[in-house]
Every structure is written in C-alpha cells, then in structure tokens.
Amino acid sequence: MSVSASSTTDGDRHPMTGNQLDGNAEGGMERHTYDVVVIGAGGAGLRAAIAAHESGAKTAIVCKSLLGKAHTVMAEGGIAASMGNVYPDDNWEVHFRDTMRGGKMLNNWRMAQLHAQEAPERVMELEDWGALFDRTEDGLISQRDFGGHKYARLAHVGDRTGLEMIRTLQQRAVALGIDVFMECTITDVFKDGGRIAGAFGYWRESGRFVVFDAPSVILATGGIGKSFKVTSNSWEYTGDGHALAMRAGASLINMEFVQFHPTGMVWPPSVKGLLVTESVRGDGGILKNSDGERFMFDYIPEFFRAETADTVEEADAWYEDKKNNRRPPELLPRDEVARAINSEIKAGRGTPHGGVYLDIASRRTPEFIRKRLPSMYHQFKELADVDITSEPMEIGPTCHYVMGGVEVDADTQESAVVGLYAVGECSGGMHGSNRLGGNSLGDLLVFGKRAGEAATAYAASLGAARPQVDEADVKAAQASALAPFEVEGGENPYTIQSDLQQSMNDLVGIIRTRSELEESLREIEAFKTRASTMVVEGHRQYNPGWHLALDLRNMLIVSECIAKAALAREESRGGHTRDDFPGPNAEWGTKNLVVNLNAAGTGVDLHEKPLPVMPDELKKYFETPAAAPVVEPAETSEGDK
Amino acid sequence: MAYTLKLKIWRGDKSGGEIKDYPVEVSEGEVVLDAIHRVQGTQAGDLAVRWNCKAGKCGSCSAEINGKPRLMCMCRLSDFAEDETITVTPMRSFPVIRDLVTDVSFNYEKAKELPSFSPPPRDGDNKRRMAQIDVERGQEFRKCIECFLCQNTCHVVRDHEENKPAFAGPRFFLRYAELDMHPLDTNDRRNLAQEQAGLGMCNITKCCTEVCPEGIKITDNAIIPMKERVADVKFDPLVWLGAKIGLRTKDNDGRTEV
Ligand SMILES: Cc1cc2nc3c(=O)[nH]c(=O)nc-3n(C[C@H](O)[C@H](O)[C@H](O)COP(=O)(O)OP(=O)(O)OC[C@H]3O[C@@H](n4cnc5c(N)ncnc54)[C@H](O)[C@@H]3O)c2cc1C
Secondary structure, three states, X not given: OOOOOOOOOOOOOOOOOOOOOOOOOOOOEEEEEOOEEEEOOOHHHHHHHHHHHHOOOOEEEEEOOOOOOOHHXXXXXXXXXXXXXXXXXXXXXXXXXXXXXXXXXXXXXXXXXXXXXXXHHHHHHHHHOOOOOOEOOOOOEOEEOOOOOOOOOEEOOOOOHHHHHHHHHHHHHHHHOOEEEEOEEEEEEXXXXXXXXXXXXXXXXXXXXXXXXXXXXXXXXXXXXXXOOOEOOOOOOOOXXXXXXXXXXXXXXXXXXXXXXXXXXXXXXXXXXXXXXXXXXXXXXXXXXXXXXXXXXXXXXXXXXXXXXXXXXXHHHHOOOOOOOOXXXXXXXXXXXXXXXXXXXXXXXXXXXXXXXXXXXXXXXXXXXXXXOHHHXXXXXXXXXXXXXXXXXXXXXXXXXXXXXXXXXXXXXXOOOEOEEEOHHHEEOOOOOOOOOOHHHHHHHHHHHHHHHHHXXXXXXXXXXXXXXXXXXXXXXXXXXXXXXXXXXXXXXXXXXXXXXXXXXXXXXXXXXHHHHHHHHHHHHHHHHHHHOOOOOOOOOOOHHHHHHHHHHHHHHHHHHHHHHHHHOOOOEOOEOEOOEOOOOOOHHHEEEEEEEOOOOOOEEEEEEEOOXXXXXXXXOOOOOOOOOOOOOHHHHHHOO | OOEEEEEEEEEEEOOEEEEEEOOEEEOOOOEHHHHHHHHHHHOOOOOOOOOOOOOOOOOOOEEEEOOEEEEHHXXXXXXXXOOOEEEEEOOOOOOEEEOOEEOOHHHHHHHHOOXXXXXXXXXXXXXXXXXXXXXXXXXXXXXOOOOOHHHHHOOOOOXXXXXXXXXXXXXXXXXXHHHHOOOOOOEEXXXXXXXXXXXXXXXXXXXXXXXXXXXXXXXXXXXXXXXXHHHHHHHOHHHHHHHHHOOOOOOOOOOEEO
C-alpha cells in the first residue's frame, strides 16, 4: 500500500502550521487557492475535508489549535448508530423516532432521518480507517446505553470515544495528504456578489495574515459554550462559525436551545463544569440528593412515562433485562435530568459544594468501574481526590452543547449564502430543542461527508468562472483584526469575557425568565460598548490577549442571539426552560426562531418560521400528531417539582 | 485557603528569554494552568500558552514544571508546599515559539512518514469481527493524547538535535506497535520501524513511560515487543528465505511489507 507523505504544494511552508512566512519576516501576506476550505478540524471538519478530497477537490483544513486537539477529542460516551449489534431490533426508524422525541419534535425531520439512516455506515468507515471500538461477545462493535435511546446504540471505546474518532480521522486526513493550516484563525469570509469567494485569517504563531481564495467554505467550528461561566467547553468555543455565517448574511436557527448537561463536576472550583459522562448512568450510576433519596422517580414527565420505570426494582432490573423492564429515570433525556437536579439543589437538598450525588461506587465493582469508565476514574482521582469506586461524585448541570446553529439545507448543509456550508455543532436543526447523547458524533460524520461532497460539486460546477475576492474587503478585514491594537486606555479583554460569562450564566442559564432575559440584553449592549474600546498589550506574535479580543466579538453577537431568542420563545421545551412559561405550547411547537445580523451590522434581528412539514410516511412513527405531542400538562407540574 | 504562589515563568522567544517572577493568588483545588491563566488575565495579557480542554484529554498544555515534563492542567498545586517556588518552562526538546509555546512540528512530520492502517475487505455481512482481547493491546496505545511529553523527554533527541532526522520517537513506536498488533492490518512495517523510524536507537531507559500522563507502558508493552518482532523478521533465516522466495510464514501471513 502506498501512502503519500505530504501533498503540500508549496515546499517552503512550515511543516507543522503550514505557515509560509518566517516568524521574523517583515509584513507580507500569504495567499492560497483551494476548491474547498474547511474551517475546523474536529470530527465534522475532518470528515468534510476527507469527503471533499476524495471527491476530487483541492482541499485545505484550517484550525485554530493544533491538529488533533479540537473539542471532539473530549467526547466520551460514544457515537449513536443503529447497527443492531447488541439489539437486532434496532434500526434507523427507531433511532429517528428517539431523536425526534428527544428534540421535542422541533428537529429538522429530514436531518434526523438522514442521520439515523447513514450513521451506521459512517461508523463502519471509521473502523475501516483503523478505529478500535470495544467489541461484543461475537466480535462486533459493542454498543452502550445512553439517555433517550431506546436500545443500546452507542459505539464506543471505553469513555474516550472522541479521542478515537479524532485520531482516526486525523490519521486518515494525513494519509490522504490533505493540507492542514494549524493554529490559524479565520476572522472573515469574503463574498463576490451573493457568493463565497474566500476567507481571511491570522497565524497565531506570527500574527501575520493569510487569504484563502476558494469558492466553497465549510464552517465546522463547533459551539459557543465559552460564553457561559460553568461549561464543559474549551477556550475555542467562542461561536466563531456562528458569527462568521451571520456576518456573511446567513441565518441561525434554534439559538435559544442550549444544552445544560446534567452532570458536570462541581468541585474543586477550578474544574467546575468539567463533564462527567452520561455513561456513568448508562452503566448503572444513580442520582441521590443530600437526604440519600433517589429523586429522579419524582420527575418522570408524562411524555416519557410509558417507557420509564417507576419503581427502584424495575429500574435496577432493566440493566440486565431490557425486554421486560422499562428504563431507569436517570436515563431520561438530558434536559429533564438537568432540570430535576436544578430543582433539588434549589429546594435545599444539595451537597456541600452545591451539587447532587452521582453514585456508581455502591452499585458496581471497582474492577467494572475502572474498566468501563477509566477516564472518569482518572479525572476524579487526579483533579478532585475522589475515588469513584468507593465514594459518590458531586455533580451539577453544566453548559455543554448548543442545539442552535447555522440554518442549512438538510441534504447538502449549504446555508443561505451560496458556497457557504456549515456542519457539526455550528449547524442547526438536526437536534431540535434538545440533543440526545451520542447524536453529535454521528451528526459530525453523516453531515461532514455530505457537506464535503456538496461543496466539491458546487466548486467543480463553476469551471473557471469563480467569484473573486475584492481587495478592498481584504484591507477592511485586516484593519478590523488590528483594531484592538489601535485603542488606548480601554479595558482588557479578559475582564470583559469573564463578566460576560457570569452574566450569561446568571441571566440566560438553565432556568430563564422574562425580566432576567431583558436585563441580559441590556448587559450585552453594555459589554458591546466596553468591547469597542478594549486594548491588548504586546505585539502580534502568539498573543492570547489579542486572540481573545477578536473571539470576544463573536461571543457577544452569539450571546445576543441566544438571549433574544430565549426572550421570544414563550414556552418551555428541551434546552429552553422559562420559569414564567413552564410548559410546552402547541403553537410554539410548530415554529423555529431565526436570527440574522441587522442591517447596520451591530445587532440581531429575529423572526419566526414554520417548521418544515414531515411527510406522512414518517409521521406514522409518532402516536400523536407531530405538532402536538408534548402538551400534556403533567410534565410541567412534575418537572417543576 | 488562598495564598500567594511563588510562580516563575520563562518568557521569551527564539532569540532568547529569561525566567520571570509572577507572584499570583491561588486557591484550593487549583492546578498550575489556573495560576498561569490568572497571570494572563491580571499581569501579562500576552503570555503565550497552549491549552484546550483543561481536563487532561487533549494533550496541549505540555511544559516542564520544576524541570519535570507534565501537563499543566493535571498538575495540582497541592502537590507542592505553599512556600515552594514553582517554575514553569517550555518543553526543552522543541524550538520555542514564544513563552511556553513550542514548535512541535517534528511530531507532525514524523506522523506523515508512517504508512496507515490497511485492512482486508469486510465480512460478507458488511461487518468486521475482532475479539475484545485482541483489540485491547492496540487500545492501550490509542489512549495516547499526543502531548509529546515522551518525545520531549526521550534522551535520544533531548539535547541531540542531530538524531531527529533518523528517529521517530516513543510516540511513533507506539503507533508502529499498535498497527503491528492490529488484528486486521495487512501492512508489515517492521523494517520501516527499524530502519526509517530508528527503533534500534532506543535503549529502553523507560523515561518515556515515566512521563506519560495516560500511564501507557510505552517501553514494556510497545517498544520491547516491537523490538522483538523486528528481530524476528530480521534474524529468522526461515522468515528471511520465505520472504525472498515468496513463501508465506505465519508471521507474514496476509501482510505486505511497506
Ligand atoms: C466533554 C464533552 C463530551 C462529549 N461527549 C459526547 C459524546 O459522547 N457523544 C456525542 O455525540 N457528543 C459528545 N459531545 C459533543 C461533541 O463532542 C461535540 O459536539 C462535537 O465534538 C463537536 O464537533 P465539531 O466537529 O462540530 O467541532 P470541534 O470538534 O469543536 O472542532 C471545532 C474546530 O474548529 C476550529 N475553529 C473554531 N473556530 C475557528 C476559527 N475562527 N478559525 C479556524 N478554526 C476554528 C477549532 O480549532 C476546531 O478544530 C461531548 C462534548 C463535550 C464537551
């Protein structure tokens, strides 16, 4: 077998970063021409780039951290795909139904369908490329239980599935010789008329600028969690793709839906928010309050009552015999569990550090725990001095995932702007109002491939008549990136960022209400004013203060989208809970909220849009009509307990 | 429980630099990376440091803490006495870019030289079968988070720039071993490991194993078995003859040398 070592066209590029200019060189700007430029090297970006390359495009991957470090590396639990290796009854139809119900029917039905249909083959492909998944007795890819999934469905590698996925895709991309530009941050995309013409960014290493001429740009930049104080997300999650798309004229949908994962670490303070995988519950862990009560039985919503165990005996029996027992309430979808934990803490039944207990120590042997949950064992041992095989963990909700993102065509992932695509966490629609665990990694693969192929086909269809980057736009992008160096006497970006995070956490968090959302919008306006005069010290070479100053603009616009949409949606559904509108509302169940950049470019416009209509042959999977499945009042009263 | 930590950080770039004092407030449960971030936020906004997940999963924040190669996010301040000075310097085996950030491209270069996994066709039902026990060997090696601390500490290249072209380093011996032990792979990379990757230059001092934050037994489970496998192909006259005249031996069954 032959492997091309590198396909780098220009020989004098830096071997790691792709940087063409020596760090010591004065001024200058690099320029590269590609068919497809993929922004982001997580699962979505890498899969898209592989697809683009394999369908013949000259492809570049640009990412703001090193290759292999994107957020995908942190995913723990697994990839949802109805391969039926453990439960032969599983198939795409059941997965589709689970996904729609988990998203409280607000999902783009077509995306949910494509995802359920194509995920199994996308997982098999990873195995073809060298991934080593855990096995069943018969040697097939093993599948584990997760919240909201009817069958054990998550292909996994212990609790480090994301690492396996990113490494496999990274190694594949390297083997194919795809050009990678590492530690290079994109700050603008260019258009010619209504169509994409290229992208603009800077090298973190040198601070110098780079222009990509390309008719197709795929955004795969991940999420927005860094706008919240307590989060499982890393510094990279500043909503860059969301903001780039808006500035290019595309729209975002579902931005009010932010997933608070029920189980984040609460102590010590320095790791507050760090994720504790749902697999702990999938593998037998239970939730208890400070009275030692297994409280989830008190929070089973009507919508899931028929499929949830209502006694401890039945719940415990389910782990061994799934046919004759219903699922434990700890494995309800994340929004339900997170709200329940929040209510327990508010009611004064929390732990010393303000969480609840997650207990697997009293339920499984130390050997089992170390084998199934090695990184959790490691994480608690190293960072909190807690041995999870002998004591319970203290956990609480943490901002984890954004369901909202760039509004795209389901089949091609193209946005409203010709040539601009979005995949992975930065796209919207697939997960509706709440994402099921394991459905993100599947989403990255399924739609990554589709976007890569569509972007290539579009670029090829243009022939020589490609959109051109306007030099005036390049100048403007450059000036805008350098603006923070021009200011004197303003504030430092770290302070503004940390105030924004606190404000979003307090006012737009897991439980929302009108007055607080209104206050939040006022605060965001004030942050914008402060940010317009922020200063950075030092020079352009590897300067995190400058990088943050640029990211902060994106965080602010995305925060505004979330707060505005959250204020407008006067109901509670999935990842959006309004204290003042505690139940789901049938009419709100028929529409998405769409946000755009306003004409002045300084704020956000919002409008309602009807959901795409599900065809009759898919409606049959839902007992009640699609538009009204979640209006049972019982969910409200129970869930609010 | 808050106290002022005596923190020292190397500041500079490839033209040179120095260790500077950054006394900083820290509190219970914090790690070195927290202290660095507080310095960034309050004293030196342009302090360059590479980090991502802050959870020991991505392997970005490698540095040397009091001379020991470690991840800054997994290094708890409570491991040190409160009056102890903590000195953070960049990884020594890689060229400095700025402050704590080094140019680790050596590793990305070496990754390109390694022929990738090459499986046979899937089974008739379009699936693949492997026993758990067989995948577990490779899974240990795939825990690698590419923090490159093993590469940094390996004395074959630490302070021996001249060895770099001919030596891939422990991280990639891990990768060679992983592929060699993969139940389905059809490539035989043993000669490549020996000749191109410089496996023979390793004299198993186990420094790499000691610094691995994932606890991978790099030397015992990957490098030594890999050396044995290389020795088999090199010195077994039957294997050698078999390979020459196109006969298949058990070891070479279904594999093609690359
Ligand atoms: C702790 C944790 C555990 C999780 N576990 C699971 C799980 O078990 N199953 C599951 O399905 N999902 C899980 N998720 C969610 C899932 O991991 C993420 O949603 C998913 O990995 C996002 O992938 P992505 O490709 O969209 O983006 P990422 O992997 O985040 O990649 C984003 C990329 O974009 C780059 N980038 C961003 N902005 C720019 C810019 N301006 N210029 C250049 N590059 C840029 C970044 O450098 C990065 O390479 C988990 C998430 C977390 C945080």
